[in-house]
Amino acid sequence: MSAPVLIGLTGSIGMGKSTTAAMFAAHGLPVWDADAAVHRLYAEGGAAVAPLAALCPAALKDGEIDRAALKQWIRDDPAAFGRIEAVVHPLVAADRAEFIAAQSARFILLDIPLLFETGAEERFDLVAVVSTTPEEQRRRVMARPGMSEQMFQSILAKQLPDAQKRERADVVIDTTTMESARHDVDMLVARLRKEYGDA
Structure with a gap:
């Protein structure tokens, strides 16, 4: 069997990535979510719990890693972020590889918020960026509790600007409305199936 076609999905905060990933899932594509992988690693029994607790004992609460405590550590110690990444990145990469190896689907979608920021684009056959207007992005984000x-x-400052993501993308998915997002996803899936076949 030929190797699966790996599709990277990314986009800035409030651009509709999770909603778009669900649309790909509705087409039958397995979806791996980087944020969900981190949650699993930080949860009780997760592979990141022991090494992170060794680095920052205050982050261990009820057998899990408390993200708020990690954020406080990063605020107090600028070197903390790099030390956390050194633990978490290899574990996330292993989780992703395990997920890909377990699939038999022709196409696999990998939902990665900081795909460009971490230099991961070369691992994918195609990178899709979700995008909307700055006004709609702001409306969505500011509505969050x-x-x-x-x-x-602060979040925007850590992310590559939307315009640069759009330039580097193979495909841009317009998420301004549900209809535009669904149209762009449908068109991309149809194009991929035409180019690569279903099996």
């Missing part, structure tokens, strides 16, 4: 303008700007 507990979100502030300062938090929004």
